[in-house]
Amino acid sequence: MDLDAYVAEHGGQWRRLDELCRRRRLDAAEVDELVVLYQRTATQLSALRSRSPDPALVSQLSQLVLRARARLTGRPRASWAAVTRFLVSGFPGAVYRAWPWWCGVATAFSLLSFFLIWFVANNPDTAAAFIGEDAATDLVDSGFAGYYTEFSAPTFAFHLWTHNAWLAAQCLASGVLIVPVFYLLWQNALNIGVVGGVMVSYGRADVFFGLITPHGLLELTGVFVAAGLGLRVAWAWIAPPPDLTRGQSVARAGRSAVLVAVGLVGVFAVSAFVEAFVTPAPVPVPLRVGLGAAVWLAFLAYVVVLGRRATHRTPPPPLDPGDHEVVVTTRRGGGQ
Template sequence: MDLDAYVAEHAGEWRRLDELSSRRRRLSAAESDELVTLYQRTATHLSAVRSRSPDPALVARLSRLVLQARGALTGGPQFSWQMVARFFTTTFPLAAYRAAPWWVGVSLTFSAFSALVIWYVASDPEVAARFFPPEAVDELVNSGFAAYYTEYPAQNFFLRVWTNNAWLAAQCLASGVLILPVFYLLAVNALNVGVVGGVMIGNGGAETFFGLIIPHGLLELTAVFVAAGFGLRIGWAWIAPGPLRTRGQALAETCREGMLVALGLVPVLLISGLIEAFVTPSGLPTAMRIMIGVSAWLGFMGYVFVLGARASQAGESADLDADLREASVPVA
C-alpha cells in the first residue's frame, strides 16, 4: 500500500467525518446519513491500514475519528440506578460465581499451606527461633500481635488496611495474566500468616491469634482469594481460549469481567476493613467478635452463590453490555 497516496485519496472524507462528528448542534437527516456512511468507510480504512501498513500515527488518528463518530451516532451511556442495582444483584455475583472453582481452589491451597507452616513452626521452638529471637517472640505473644490492631486511631487504621488489602487484591488480579506472580504473592502472604500463627500457637497465644484473626480475616482473605482466582482465570483464558474464541477475544472478555470483579470487591474489602478496625480490637467478647466475622463471611458466600446461581440459571451475562464493548465493523 502506498500510504501517502492512500491518505491523499481519503483525507477529505476524514476531515468531513471529523467536522460532522464534532458538531454540537443537531445534524440534519442528510448529514446524519452522511455521518453513518463516512463512519463505516473510515472504519474500513482503519482496518485496511492496520492490516497492510500499520503506521502508528495514522492508526491513532483514524481510531480517534472512528470512536468520535461512534460517540456522535450512539451517544454516551447514561447513568442510572438500575445499572448499579443490576451490577450488585447480577453482574458481580455471577462473575464471582462462575470463577468459584478458581478462587475456591486458591483458598484451599492457601489454607493448607498456611496450616502446614503453622504446624511446622509451632511444633519445634528451634524453627521459631530461626525467624524471631527469644525477646521478639515474647514481645509478639504478650503484646505485639494485639497491639498491631490498636497502634493507630480506628479510622486511620481502617483506611490503612483497606488500601493495603485493595492493593494486594489488585496485584493478584492484574498480574494473573502472567500466572506466576499470583502464586508468589499468595505464597508470601501464606508464609507470613503461617510463621506468625505458628509462633503464637507454639507459645501459648492460640486464643489471641485466632480471636483477632478470624473476625476480619475470613472475609478479607476471601476477597483476596476471589481476586487471585480471577487473575489466574485471566491467565488461563489466553492459554486455553476454547474452540469458539480467539486468544484475543477470550482475554478481552475475561479481563472485562475481571474489572467488574475488581469494582465489586471494593465494598467487600471496605466491610472487612471496618470489621478489622472497629470490631477486631474492640472490647466485645471474643465469641461475639468471631460471630460478627463469620456472619459477614457467610453473608458474602450466600450472596455470591445464591444470586450468582440464580443469574447463571437465567442465562445472564457477566460481561459488559454490548454498547460498552468494542465495535466490530466488517471490512468491505
Template sequence: MDLDAYVAEHGGEWRRLGQLCDRRRLDAAEVDELVALYQRATTQLSVLRSRSPDPALLAELSQVVLRARARLTDRPGFSWAAVRRFVLVGFPAAVWRAAPWWCAVATGFTLLTFTLIGFVADNPDTAAAFIGDDEAAQLVDSGFAGYYTEFSAPTFAFHLWTHNAWLAAKCLAAGVLIVPVGYLLWQNVVNIGVVGGVMVSYGRADVFFGLITPHGLLELTGVFVAAGVGLRTGWAWIAPPGQLTRGQAVARAGRDAVVVAVGLVGLFAVSAVIEAFVTPAPLPAMVRIAVGASAWLGFLGYVLLLGARARGHPTDQGAAGDVDLEVAR
C-alpha cells in the same frame, strides 16, 4: 455560488441534525441518521467556509456540527441504572464464573496455612529460626494484639483498605504470568502460619484466632477471589476455549478481572472497617467472630446466589464481564 439555494437545499438536514442532538435518547436508526447527517454537515460547512462570506450562517452551522460531534464522542454520564446493574449482575456474575478457581485457591491456602501453623507449634525452634526468640516472646506478650490498636481506627482502616486493594490488584494483574500470584499467596501463608504457630506454641491460640477470624474471613476471601480470577486469566492464555483465539480468551477473562477489581474495592472497605473497629473492640470473642462471620456469609450468599442467577440475564452485557456501552443517550 447561490447561497440562498444552497441553504434551501440543505437547511432541512441541518435542522434535523440539531433536533437529533437535542434528544435525550436515540434508537439505532436515529444514531445512524445522526452519523450520516453529521458527515454531510461537516462537508457542507467546509464548502461554505471556502465560498461564503456570511459569518452568521457559518457560525450557526458550526455550532450544529460541534453539538453533533460532542453527541457522538462524549462518554455517557453517571447512571444509577449502570451502578445497579454492576452490583446485582456484573460483579457477582464475574465472581461466579471464577468460583472453581478461587475456591481451589482458598482450599490450598487454608491447608498450607494450618499445616505451617501446626508445624511451627510442634517445633518451637522453627519459630526462633523465622523471627528469633525475643521477637517471638514480644509477639505473644503484646505485639500481636497491639498491632490492632497501634493507630487510630480511621487511619488504620484506610491503611488496611489500600493495602488489601493493592494486593488484590497485583494478583489480578500478575495472573496472566501465574507464578507471581503463587508467590504473593505464599508470602501470606508464611506470615499467617508463622505468627499463628508461635501464638499456638505459647498457648495463645485463643488470642490469635479470636483476633484474626472476625476480619480474616472476609479479607482473605477477597484475596482468594482476586488470585483465582488472576489465575483464570493466565489459564485463558495457556489453554483458550476451542471457539476462541488466545487473544480473545485473555481479553474476555481480563474484562472479568477488571469488573472483579472494582467490586473488591467495596469488599476490602468492609473488611477494613471490621478489622479497625470490631477486631480490637472490648467485646467477647464470639461476638466479634459472629460479626465477621455474618459479613463473610453475606458476601458468599450475594456472589453465589446473584452470580448463578446472572448467568442467564437477558439484558446485561456486564454479565459477561463486559462494560455496558451506550453510543448515544
C-alpha cells in the same frame, strides 16, 4: 482556501448539526439528517485542519463533531440502574462463574497456612530463625494484639482498605504471568503461618484465632477471589475454548477480572471496617467471631444466590467491544 467563503457556504449546516445535538429527542427523519450532517462536518473538519490556519474554527468544529458522534453512538451515562445491575447481577455473577478457581485457591492456601502454623509451633527453632527470639516474645506479649489498636480506627481502616485492594489488584493484574500470584499468596501464607505458629507455641492460640478470625474470613476470601480470577486469565491464555482465539479468550476473562476488581473494592471496605472496629472491640471473643462470620456468610450467600441467578439468566460476558465492529442502531419513530 477562502475561509470566509467556506464558512458562509457550510455555516448553515454546522448550525443545524449543533441544533440537532442539543435536542432532547429526535424523530426518525432528524436522526437520518444528524447522520448525514455529522459525516459532512467530519469531512469538512478534515479539510480545514489541512488547509486552514484558524485554530479557533478547527477547535469549534472538533467539539461539534465529538458531540454529534456521542449523540449517535449513545454515549453511556451513569445511572442508578447501572449500579443496581452491577450489584445484583454483574459482580456476583462474575464471582460465581469463577468459583472453582477461587475455591481451589482458598483450599490450597488454608492447607498451607495450617501446615506452617503446625510446623512452626512444633519447631521453636524455626520461629527463632524467622523473626528472632526477642521479637517472638514481644509478639506474644503485646505485639500481635497491639497491632489492632496502634492507630485510630478510621485511619487503620483506610490503611487496610487500600492495602488489601492493592494486593487484589496485583493478583488480578499479574495473573496471566502465574508466578507473581503464587508469590503473593506464599508471602501471606508464610506470614500467617509464622505468626500463628509462634502464638500457638507460646500457648496463645486463643488470642491469635480470636483476633484474626473476625475480619480474616471476609478479607482472605476477597484475596482468594482476586487470585482465582487472575489465574483464570492465565488459563484462558494457555487453553482457550475451541470457539475463541487466544486473544478473545483472554479478553473475555479479563473483562470478568476487571468487573470483579471493582466489586472487591467494596468487599475490602467492609473487611477493613470489621478489622478496625470489630476485631479490637472490648467484647467477648465469641461475639466478635460471630459478627465476622455473619458478614462472611452474608457475602457467600450474596454470591451464590444472586450469582447463580445471574448466570442462569444471562450468558457469559461478551468479548471486548474492540473485537467487534461498532454498529449504531436507531429506532424508527422513537426517541434517541
